[in-house]
Amino acid sequence: LILEEDEMINFVSSAQEQAALSQAEVQKQSIQEVRRSLPVFPYREDLLLAIQQHQILVIEGETGSGKTTQIPQFLMESGYNDGGMKIGCTQPRRVAAMSVAARVAQEVGVKLGNEVGYSIRFEDCTSERTVLKYMTDGMLLREFLTEPDLASYSVVIIDEAHERTLHTDILFGLIKDIARFRPDLKVLVASATLDTERFSCFFDDAPVFRIPGRRFPVDIFYTKAPEADYLEACVVSVLQIHVTQPPGDCLVFLTGQEEIETCCELLQERCRRLGSKISELLVLPIYANLPSDMQAKIFSPTPPGSRKVVVATNIAETSLTIDGIIYVIDPGFCKQKSYNARTGMESLIVTPCSRASANQRAGRAGRVAAGKCFRLYTAWAFKHEMEESTVPEIQRTNLGNVVLLLKSLGINDLIHFDFMDPPPHETLVLALEQLYALGALNHLGELTKVTYCSEEVLTIAAMLSVNNSIFYRPKDKVVHADNARQNFVVPGGDHMVLLNVYTQWLESGYSTQWCYENFIQFRSMKRARDVREQLEGLMDRIEVEVCSSGGDIVPIRKAVTAGYFYHTARLSKGGYKTVKHQQTVYVHPNSSLFEEQPRWLIYHELVFTTKEFMRQVIEIDSSWLLEVAPHYYKNKELEDSSSKKMPRKQGKAKEELG
């Protein structure tokens, strides 16, 4: 016995009989053979006929049946790109857009970026020659700004429609509208086997084309009791599968980069300890910020005698299909944006996934042979604690950006916009109010021009956009990394620290070596620079001047206050309380203001891990709130009962983050 009995997880099967597993045959096939073997292939002619006959078609097919990679090729092969017209295919996720485009370029036999390309925010891999363009749904939305009727497209495919991202939902409304006056435009709405009737209904009863899937039975196992630590449970389950189960690759669903990295490290570490007692286990992560060469690795075939385990976010639920998966481990969680219209707060929290998600995840085990899905929760929890399906993003997000985008497209009447599921009325009104309060809309609800101290704020905005991945903190050099980080601390708060990092990097001549020496992630900095350049370009286009405050940090902090005044927190016993709603929140232990604990703070975002943490905080003066948001704050709310700082807690240990 390699694993101790008490280390093992006790699973119970939902089915009595366990199907005997045959080893998945890893065959060397040519690309064309693989294409022909996909479920969509026999339906090529029927599908093309249906597209010819109908302007809007809903296409439903099991994940991995070839919708994303094959259908656009069918369209190209039958001349939909004649006369330089483009075929566009949207994906909710950046990784999917890149990875699928790379695959299709290979299948077509062209260089990525030539005839087949992709476009994601801050990265355009297309050229004059591109006729098949994969892109994120957000990018297609932006194209409406420059080409409101999408005149250069002959076909638009809204793929992964079942994901119901905010951008996809907005696209539905816009595309339905332009399809009316562009009868030559073909619209395909592609989805996994979910919700297709609703899409058909929304698009005036468009026909649904079903691609029958191939599916092998998947045995579902649940834990007998809830697992206290699902990360640890994942690690144990993978090893358990590896030593007790026949060959076949394994897919683990976790919620984000940090968890995935930890899980991979733990797995590698335990495999090292077990040494030659077990056969080789290849551990591969996949998440949005992973460099693309690493992303590609998950698709390479597993060498005989070894087993591959892919540790993924829910990107592997329906967006990406990895061949050869026989075992799925599902802890039952995902990271979700949630928005509280009453408090105006948006946060990213780890929540139980829906039953629909859990079933999609299980389905990944049955594509090539009979498979097994190990759910790290009880059958009771599945039935009683999980929601039936995921709530569309539009119902749980701040609509500020959407309102701005639609307004800039000239759509002023948002209340009557054709939403598939209209957002809550109060969320929409709140977004309008906030934009008015910010000075982005005037009293007629029209867009205004606003100038703040823009040079520094541009940098800060760019740095904030790279998603907390600036500082590098390898486990074996924690002390050095923390010292390096400490050296960047300047008064004012985390926004000022980010500005400082960027400025020093710029002065180093954007040096890689400098990043390396200072424990800064070069990739993230490069991305921040791209973001900054693009933002600067946009400002130039709308003629907003780029000007510096010349070393004065007050205007910068005021500008952040003007933009985020509804994210204000004040020091109170043991932590902070948000000003409007008295919610208890804490400064994130990574913050430069963790020790200092100033009276008044503005936070960039809230994250819930072990408790509600404010990430990226900046110190402000409460009087600024009356200056920048007099309509929102009353004098009384901002009164300080004492002018002294609260006594600092002695020796407060950094909290372990979950």
Ligand code: ADP
């Ligand atoms: P669907 O969109 O219906 O879910 P896809 O077109 O994405 O299906 O997948 C069809 C096949 O293409 C799958 O077998 C998948 O493994 C393969 N595939 C997709 N992307 C890649 C890639 N980047 N590398 C290798 N194979 C891929």
Ligand code: MG
């Ligand atoms: Mg797909």
